[in-house]
Amino acid sequence: RKEVEQDPGPFNVPEGATVAFNCTYSNSASQSFFWYRQDCRKEPKLLMSVYSSGNEDGRFTAQLNRASQYISLLIRDSKLSDSATYLCVVRVGNDMRFGAGTRLTVKP
């Protein structure tokens, strides 16, 4: 079993749609949680950290459920520029463990 598992996708949605990504992690010692965005042939860039209380940044909302070892990302009113691969990332000690990513394509 992979340490970090994500919806395989791809997700193809129209502009303005709301889309949700799920992620589960297997290591209960995981300490920090993040969503990264990776554009094609580019490096990952931090989208947002994920806190137990849930957090929101504009159109993006992240949730963490430690008991279920589950993380989610909700994108509202999706834009064409949101098209990318979204990586669920978990920190265990000094190591960052990446999910395989979920590909999102937002269409006009």
Add this chain to the structure above:
Amino acid sequence: GAVVSQHPSWVICKSGTSVKIECRSLDFQATTMFWYRQFPKQSLMLMATSNEGSKATYEQGVEKDKFLINHASLTLSTLTVTSAHPEDSSFYICSAPPGGRTYEQYFGPGTRLTVT
């Protein structure tokens, strides 16, 4: 914000040759840097942790004699792929945590290696 650069961004080499990839932190010092590899449509996989002034720590299954890492200074780590083979073709990305805060990673732009 913190910036990490990589050089070269793209390299094509012949099988059997060695390729050196540089990772630099431009506006902060990094005692630790991380090297990842990403195959198409797959996740980033940590290869090794580069430590300034000491030996790198390699992940299980990564050959240390094939992937030579040198953390020469607080702003530079190099990864040398020795005797490259076509199966080494991949996207290599480094990252560094500014201020030693490993939960905050800044990634280099990546190096695409193609071995023919």
